[in-house]
Amino acid sequence: MQIIVTLTDALFVLTGIGVIQFLLGLWIKARIESSIKSEYDKLLEDYRFDLRTREQAAKAAEYIALARNLKLTSTEADYCRANQLAWELALWLPDDLYRNLGKALASPSPDNNILSVLIEIRKLLLKTPGTLNDTEVIHHAQNVRAIRSLGS
Known part of the structure; x- marks a missing residue:
């Protein structure tokens, strides 16, 4: 064919x-x-x-x-x-974090202070917040020459 x-x-x-x-x-x-x-x-x-x-x-x-x-x-x-x-x-801000912020401003304690609240807000906002903790956050105080963290 x-x-x-x-x-x-x-x-x-x-x-x-x-x-x-x-x-x-x-x-x-x-x-x-x-x-x-x-x-x-x-x-x-x-x-x-x-x-x-x-x-x-x-x-x-x-x-x-x-x-x-x-x-x-x-x-x-x-x-x-x-x-x-x-x-x-x-x-x-989530309810608990907002309440903690108010408490940290009104009556700070070692467990709930401005720097610990900042770290919680940081964790909330960042996709990968890292390992920074409240004792490592730079904090200035009046009449202190060096920069210090709250924990020191």
């Missing part, structure tokens, strides 16, 4: 192969673009999370620094700012 291929049949087969090759190229290109877009979207999401984390950490640190230095002679603006920050923290 002999198969006879005419020029028209050969052109038809070659055109079909060309169309299939073109469609496969479009599909592969779309898959690669989708993969790259997905990767960059993830990186952008991580970057935005990091920015938000830094903002929240800055608010917590600002509040703690402001609240622990409030005095009866502090200005109305200081009290307004402290309230604003305290209320913002109440919106996102």
